[in-house]
Each structure stands twice: as structure tokens, then as C-alpha cells.
Amino acid sequence: MKQLSLRAKLYILIMTVLIPLLILQLVNLLTRYETAMENELQASKDYADTLSISFTHHFQYLWNAELAIGNHLINSKYSFTPEDIDKYLRQFLNLHPVIREFSWISPDGQVIANTYSNTAKNTQDSDYYQHIISGEEIYISDLYTTNSGELSIASARGIKRNGNLVGIIVAYIDIDKIGMLLPSQKRNDTVSFGLIDSQGKIIYQNTNLGLTIEQRDIPEDSPAWLSLQGQPVTSQDYNGQGRIGASVPINGFGWAAFTTTSVNEVLEGARADTNRDIIVLMLIGIIITLVYGLLIGDHFLKPLMRLQKAALAISKGDLTARANLEGNDELATTGKIFDQMADRIQHLEVSRTRFLQTAAHELRNPMAGIKGILSLILRRFQTGKPLTDMTNMFEIMEREIDRLSDLLNQILEAFRTQRENGMLTLDLKRVNLLDIIDSAMKPFQISKSCKLITDSNIDKTIWILGDFIRLEEVFRNLLSNAIKYSPDDSEVFVTVQVEEDHALVTVQDHGIGIPKEQLEGIFECFYRASNLEKRDPGGMGLGLYICKEIIDSHVGSIWAESEEGVGSTFYVKLPLY
Amino acid sequence: MARILIIEDEPTINMILREVLTDEGYEVDTAPEGRSGLNILRGNSNFNLVIADLRMPDLSGKAVVEAMRSDANLKDIPVIIITGAVPDSDEFPAPESYQATFGKPFDLMDILAKVEELV
Numbered sequence: 001m002k003q004l005s006l007r008a009k010l011y012i013l014i015m016t017v018l019i020p021l022l023i024l025q026l027v028n029l030l031t032r033y034e035t036a037m038e039n040e041l042q043a044s045k046d047y048a049d050t051l052s053i054s055f056t057h058h059f060q061y062l063w064n065a066e067l068a069i070g071n072h073l074i075n076s077k078y079s080f081t082p083e084d085i086d087k088y089l090r091q092f093l094n095l096h097p098v099i100r101e102f103s104w105i106s107p108d109g110q111v112i113a114n115t116y117s118n119t120a121k122n123t124q125d126s127d128y129y130q131h132i133i134s135g136e137e138i139y140i141s142d143l144y145t146t147n148s149g150e151l152s153i154a155s156a157r158g159i160k161r162n163g164n165l166v167g168i169i170v171a172y173i174d175i176d177k178i179g180m181l182l183p184s185q186k187r188n189d190t191v192s193f194g195l196i197d198s199q200g201k202i203i204y205q206n207t208n209l210g211l212t213i214e215q216r217d218i219p220e221d222s223p224a225w226l227s228l229q230g231q232p233v234t235s236q237d238y239n240g241q242g243r244i245g246a247s248v249p250i251n252g253f254g255w256a257a258f259t260t261t262s263v264n265e266v267l268e269g270a271r272a273d274t275n276r277d278i279i280v281l282m283l284i285g286i287i288i289t290l291v292y293g294l295l296i297g298d299h300f301l302k303p304l305m306r307l308q309k310a311a312l313a314i315s316k317g318d319l320t321a322r323a324n325l326e327g328n329d330e331l332a333t334t335g336k337i338f339d340q341m342a343d344r345i346q347h348l349e350v351s352r353t354r355f356l357q358t359a360a361h362e363l364r365n366p367m368a369g370i371k372g373i374l375s376l377i378l379r380r381f382q383t384g385k386p387l388t389d390m391t392n393m394f395e396i397m398e399r400e401i402d403r404l405s406d407l408l409n410q411i412l413e414a415f416r417t418q419r420e421n422g423m424l425t426l427d428l429k430r431v432n433l434l435d436i437i438d439s440a441m442k443p444f445q446i447s448k449s450c451k452l453i454t455d456s457n458i459d460k461t462i463w464i465l466g467d468f469i470r471l472e473e474v475f476r477n478l479l480s481n482a483i484k485y486s487p488d489d490s491e492v493f494v495t496v497q498v499e500e501d502h503a504l505v506t507v508q509d510h511g512i513g514i515p516k517e518q519l520e521g522i523f524e525c526f527y528r529a530s531n532l533e534k535r536d537p538g539g540m541g542l543g544l545y546i547c548k549e550i551i552d553s554h555v556g557s558i559w560a561e562s563e564e565g566v567g568s569t570f571y572v573k574l575p576l577y
Numbered sequence: 578m579a580r581i582l583i584i585e586d587e588p589t590i591n592m593i594l595r596e597v598l599t600d601e602g603y604e605v606d607t608a609p610e611g612r613s614g615l616n617i618l619r620g621n622s623n624f625n626l627v628i629a630d631l632r633m634p635d636l637s638g639k640a641v642v643e644a645m646r647s648d649a650n651l652k653d654i655p656v657i658i659i660t661g662a663v664p665d666s667d668e669f670p671a672p673e674s675y676q677a678t679f680g681k682p683f684d685l686m687d688i689l690a691k692v693e694e695l696v
Contacts, residue, residue, distance in 0.1 A: 357663075360661070361632070361661040361662065362661075364661035364680075364681035364682060365587045365589075365590070365661065365681065366589075367681070367682045368587070368589075368590055368661075368681035368682035368683060369587065369589035369590055369593070370682075371682040371683075371685075372589065372590055372593035372594075372682070372683070372685060373589070373593055375593075375597075375684070375685035375686070376593050376596055376597050376685065379597060379600070379685065379686075380600065383600070385600055396589055396592075400589060
């Protein structure tokens, strides 16, 4: 995951949204399956019922026909020879294609006439004879094998005259043609339907006409057994071979009608629908991913790239590079912080350069002075001039060397504070500004040369985030300057004001002031106002520079207003915490 | 005798130059910074040479030289610049407007030689 680009991660993220949707689709699929199966069960049952009804109806027709034939044969008006009956029966073979043969049997079981030339003369053993003899009017046999090896079922009807059995008419059914008696429902190509006799043998099955009698047994666990006992059955796993179906009893026959369909076929529709939905989902998902990935990716990546570019430029030495990100989100905030950091670095770099230049320059003067005096003395010595004013010369040289030494100390001091400030090693804590000012003023309150008046209209605590010691340094510096450059009896005012988000401290004196054109430069290194004594060793010129560095590090501002001869006011603004 | 004006805000250097040039017999006047130096020049244009520092609080050496070159009376007076500034920096006036430059600390004899040459 770490190796991937941000954009790739974004794509993956968006894609994961698709996962619950896909899961929904799968759940949907299962629901669709359930519905499809239930619908199929119902349809199967309805169809099986139709099969049953239709079959029964057709057989009614057959039985009626048998009755008519039989009655005709026993009509006393006619006297039929077996050949006559033969011929008569043959006429009716075309009655229905389902009928293969007819035979006319006497009450004692003798075959009087039939439409097949076979000589099965005695049918007493046959079960249809037994049933008719025992009083049933109509009987339909189960599947059996004829003498000639064909499979058949027999439909027998007892013909009575005045309540006495006079003859039995038997129609032999071509089981393969039974399909004609059954309505077919081409719902799909896998539908199988048919009839089962009371022994559990498949009399007819549309999908398998050529079964041997052994192959016609229904399995022991077939649901059709229940139907053979009179109960309609539906099953989602009809025969353990992935088929769903129903079987219903054919009333009055002890048989059952069944129909099954391939489960796959049933579910195919649901699957196709779901596949379609999933494909649409994926397509939409991919399009959305690409579009959003691009848009949102750009939205995040552009600022990031700008930040990257700026950072790269700075690391290559261009300190003016900035990210310039707009907005309020975390990226924009990072950009702003980055720019602030770059500002700081640039500022440090610039001031360090300027500082070094100034320092170098400042050192040259005392050195030039010392060298100059020595050259002067040497020249006078060499040209025979009198060496006058030597004491003064030596004293000057001494002072210049002191000056050099002082400057070196200041430079070292400046480097120490500058390095520390540059590295922002401030000990930032939540501190009370009033405590800091109080502490800064302490040494000056004892001195009688100045009076300090604090004027503040707020109560005891003003919380800021700052380094107590450093801030104390700043205020002490300002106070020290104010007192130093004021007449002895004048007052120095220190005021503190609190605005919405910052505190403002002012240090006002009534001293000699600062010339207008120099006001901006007073916070630079080595500044010394021109109206000061040149030889004032206390005027280091480094103090205000350090003050500015410290205040800047506190994200505050320091500036001054002044009028020559009237006085100066120094302002320090610090953000509240 | 030749008259020289020294414009320099460092008192020690000011003194050294004044002493050594007076020893050589020149007439020397000094000014502690640019504005007063110009005033002196304008008041008396008989100076043969001006030695000026660049970094001075009020009016810089560059400004003084430029003012001199725009003044008909002063434009021909030769100028020697002594300074701690970096040679190519923009604290310098145009190269053709001054005759020589020495860095601090300077070799006193070199300056003397140049003074002799220009006067």
C-alpha cells in the first residue's frame, strides 16, 4: 500500500464503496432465486394439475367411447360373429391415436374378438379381468408387458345389460402416444412431464420415450410416492439431480402426474438479471471512480504538488519559493505553515548575511584606527618629526582595542541568540504577560532616576504563549533604552491593553527621540542613532535587533514611533492564548 | 599649498589622516559627515582633493560624490574613497566619478602616495 501513489489509493478507496453495493446485489440475487423457485413450484403444481385434469378428461372420453362400443356390441338386434366384431373394433382404432388395439372379452374371460391377431385367448389371469369381474365398472391397469413384449396399459369397461355383465371391452393404450393426451407447456426446454402408475412405474415421460420396463421405476425416495397415495407434492430438489418440480395424484386412477424443470434453467433468469445489474454497477462504478478520482485527486494533488515544488526549490537554494495554498482545509493550513517557515528561513538567511556584512564592516573601523595610529607614529619616527601627543595616541589605541573586543563579544552573543532563535528553541508555556512585565520592571523601580507608571485597565492575568525569560529580556531592553535616553526626572509609561485576540504593550518615554528617517532601521543589527555619542560603549546597537527576533518568534510584532526632542513610544503586540 | 578635505565619521581615522597629511605640509579640513562636508565644499571651492568615507549616518559618501559631480564648481575636484564596504557594492558612486579607493584598514603610505599623485 505504501508504494502506491496518492491517486491510486484514492481510486482504491472509491472502489471499496462498490463492495457493499456488490454485496447488496448478491443478496438481491439470493432473493431473486428464492422468488424464482417459489414461482416455479407453483407453476409446476399448476401444470401437474392441468396434466391430471386433462388426462382424466381424455380418459372420460375414452371410457364413454368404450361404453358406446360395448353397448353396440351387446345390442340384441345384431348378432355379431367374432369376425364381425373384429371388423367393428378395427373401425375404432382410429378413434384416437392413443388406442393401439381393442379386444372384446366374454364375462368368463374368453377373448371373443380383438384387433390384433395374437391368440391370447384367455385373460382370466389379467388383473383388469379380475377387477371387472369383482364388480368395478371401469378399470385401468398399471403398466405391463404384453405377450409380444410391448409395454401397454389396458383400459377395461364392463358392459352390462340389466345389471348383468355381458362383456368387457378393453382398449390397449400405446403408452408412447399418451403425450397427445397431455397439454404441453413449453415454458422452457428443460421441462419434463409425465404419468406414473400406482406401482411407481413411469407410464409416460415426454423426455424419454424408449425406456425399458426396468428403467421405468421411480426412485424409492421420489416425492411421487406421496402423490400415489393421494397427496400433491412440490419439491425444490425433486430427484437429487438439480430439478424442481411437482407431482399430483390423478384421482380415481391411483396414478400421479408429474412435471420437473431444471433448477439451473429456473435460476437462469435471475442470474442473468443479476449479472446485468452487476455489470451496470461495475461500469457506473468505474466511470465514477475515474471521474471522481480525477477531480478529487486533482483537488488534493495540486496543492500537494505545489507544496512539493516549493519545498524542492527551497532545498535547492531558492529561499523565495512559497506554496501559496488557498483555502481552509488541512492541506491549505500546512501550506500556510510551510510558507511561514520559509519566510522565517529566508528572513534568517537575509539577516544573517546582513549581520555578517555589518559585523565585518564594524570591525574594520577600530582596526583601521589602530593601524593608522601606528603608521602615523612610525612615519613621524622615520621622518624625524616630533612624537607629540603620544599619551593621547596610546589611549586612543587602547580604547579602539577595547572597542574591538566589545564588538567581538557582541558578535558572539548575537550568534548565540541568533542561533537559538533561529532554531526556535523557545521554552513556550502559557504565561501571564503581566507577570513578565512586572519582573522586567523590578530592577528599574529601585532606581531613582526614573519613575515607572503602569496603567492598565484589565485584571490580573493576560495569558499568552511565550518564553518567560526571553520576553522579560525584551521588555527590560526597551525599558533600559527608554530610561537611558530620557532626562533624569522624566517618566516612562508602560501600558498594557487587551484587544480581541492580542495584547498591546507600550513603553513611552519623553527622551531625545529618534530621527524619522532612521525609525525603520532601528531594529537592524548594529544600529546606532546618529544623535548619540559616538563613543558610548553602552550603545551596542544589538539590543533592538535581538528584541525583534524574539518577538517575531512569538508571532508578534514590535515597532516604534518617535519625534526628535519629544520622545519615543515602543509597541509590542503579542497574540493571546 | 594644496588643500584637502577629509569627510569621515570615525573620529580616530579622521584624526590620523589629518595628522599625517598636515605633517606632509597639506592644509587639511575635516568634516564628521556628509552634509557638513558638502557645506564646507560649497562654501569654499578651493579644495584640491577630497577624501571621503562611504558609510556615514546622515549623507552617504556616494551622495556627496554625486552632488560634487553635478556642481560646476566641484566636479573637477579629485576624490579618494576609503571604506570598509565591499568593492562592487552599490554603496559606491559611479566608477568614473572617483579617482581611487582604499579599503579599511588601509596602508597609510599608500594613501599618501596617491594623495601626492592626485594633488
